[in-house]
Amino acid sequence: MSQPTFKDSFTRKYRKGPYSRISPTQPTLSASGKTVLITAGHTGIGFAIASNFAVAGVAHLIIVGRRQNMLKKASEDLSRAHPATKLHIFAASIVDEAALSAVFHKIRQGIAEPDVLVTSAAYFPSSTNVLETPMQQMWASFETNVKGNMHLVQEFLNVTRPSSVSPTNQTPKRDKIILDVSSAATHVFVRKTGIYSASKLAFTRILATAQDEASFLSQYFNLRIHSFHPGIVLTQIGRNNGHNVDTMPWDDVQLPGQFAVWLASPEAEFLKGRFVWANWDVDELLDGKERILKENLLKIGLVGKADWAIALKRNTSKL
Numbered sequence: 433m434s435q436p437t438f439k440d441s442f443t444r445k446y447r448k449g450p451y452s453r454i455s456p457t458q459p460t461l462s463a464s465g466k467t468v469l470i471t472a473g474h475t476g477i478g479f480a481i482a483s484n485f486a487v488a489g490v491a492h493l494i495i496v497g498r499r500q501n502m503l504k505k506a507s508e509d510l511s512r513a514h515p516a517t518k519l520h521i522f523a524a525s526i527v528d529e530a531a532l533s534a535v536f537h538k539i540r541q542g543i544a545e546p547d548v549l550v551t552s553a554a555y556f557p558s559s560t561n562v563l564e565t566p567m568q569q570m571w572a573s574f575e576t577n578v579k580g581n582m583h584l585v586q587e588f589l590n591v592t593r594p595s596s597v598s599p600t601n602q603t604p605k606r607d608k609i610i611l612d613v614s615s616a617a618t619h620v621f622v623r624k625t626g627i628y629s630a631s632k633l634a635f636t637r638i639l640a641t642a643q644d645e646a647s648f649l650s651q652y653f654n655l656r657i658h659s660f661h662p663g664i665v666l667t668q669i670g671r672n673n674g675h676n677v678d679t680m681p682w683d684d685v686q687l688p689g690q691f692a693v694w695l696a697s698p699e700a701e702f703l704k705g706r707f708v709w710a711n712w713d714v715d716e717l718l719d720g721k722e723r724i725l726k727e728n729l730l731k732i733g734l735v736g737k738a739d740w741a742i743a744l745k746r747n748t749s750k751l
């Protein structure tokens with residue numbers, strides 16, 4: 433199976449593991465006092481993200497997943513390692529709208545207003561050609577990776593009553609941050625992942641539009657949406673599909689764990705509405721800030737420009 437590699441890198445340095453610049457112990461990356469909700473924060477990449485936000489000093493970590501025993505184990509492990517962070521677990525499926533609404537009600541009543549939402553839960557159909565993928569798996573991919581995630585986003589932003597999220601007189605306005613754990617498969621061709629790729633792309637594309645349209649919420653809070661590829665990490669999903677430590681040049685799970693904390697920090701604000709990879713060096717990204725903004729880079733789009741369009745741009749720039 434082909435996989436994204438260094439040749440797809442936007443930065444010269446291609447990171448495979450954590451590095452000091454994105455360590456959550458850096459004071460600039462402090463998330464002290466924040467409330468972070470992570471779906472699938474009990475397993476794989478989500479668990480690493482949860483651990484690193486705890487190191488960054490969050491007040492509350494909320495984990496949503498379906499398997500109660502796994503949630504309990506993760507919560508115990510995180511509480512033991514990070515006693516200053518309060519752990520909260522909710523056994524619910526993100527495709528169950530009523531259950532998810534009830535979870536958010538309990539969070540707002542009994543815990544705190546969430547500052548950061550990390551969408552790590554995902555459905556992975558079996559690795560097959562698009563045309564051979566069973567219809568049930570096709571639909572489950574879109575139901576979890578698009579519909580379930582969109583419901584989460586709407587609950588997190590409380591879009592029907594945004595004023596209850598943040599009183600209008602609060603200054604400075606609070607940040608509401610969404611970290612979309614997306615995939616390079618949204619824009620790099622990876623064989624036998626067509627349905628998964630399309631469902632991940634659909635959600636990421638919807639979020640990019642949501643960021644563009646966010647001005648109607650700006651009187652209540654600052655919305656920042658970041659989509660990122662977490663790297664290629666050996667998790668249970670890979671193991672279920674026959675992978676082991678030797679089958680791929682795997683990235684260290686702490687790389688996306690730490691990168692997520694950096695992405696939620698004020699330094700990464702300029703990357704909102706854009707797509708980045710955890711493998712990309714953050715200092716090089718910061719060095720490229722002016723170019724990224726000026727040339728509108730790191731957005732999902734179509735590669736290629738017709739000659740007439742280039743000529744038109746050249747001529748109109750002379751007017």
Ligand SMILES: NC(=O)c1ccc[n+]([C@@H]2O[C@H](COP(=O)([O-])OP(=O)(O)OC[C@H]3O[C@@H](n4cnc5c(N)ncnc54)[C@H](OP(=O)(O)O)[C@@H]3O)[C@@H](O)[C@H]2O)c1
Binds near residue numbers: 555576668
């Ligand atoms: N691993 C990689 O190399 C890689 C590469 C690119 C992108 N990603 C992305 O990274 C994220 C995490 O992947 P991972 O490999 O670390 O997987 P993982 O967390 O090991 O597995 C996915 C988790 O999602 C939860 N989940 C699935 N459906 C759910 C639902 N309806 N409601 C609530 N929770 C649900 C499952 O927990 P329960 O069964 O307990 O609900 C499961 O533990 C995913 O979004 C994936 O697309 C991973």
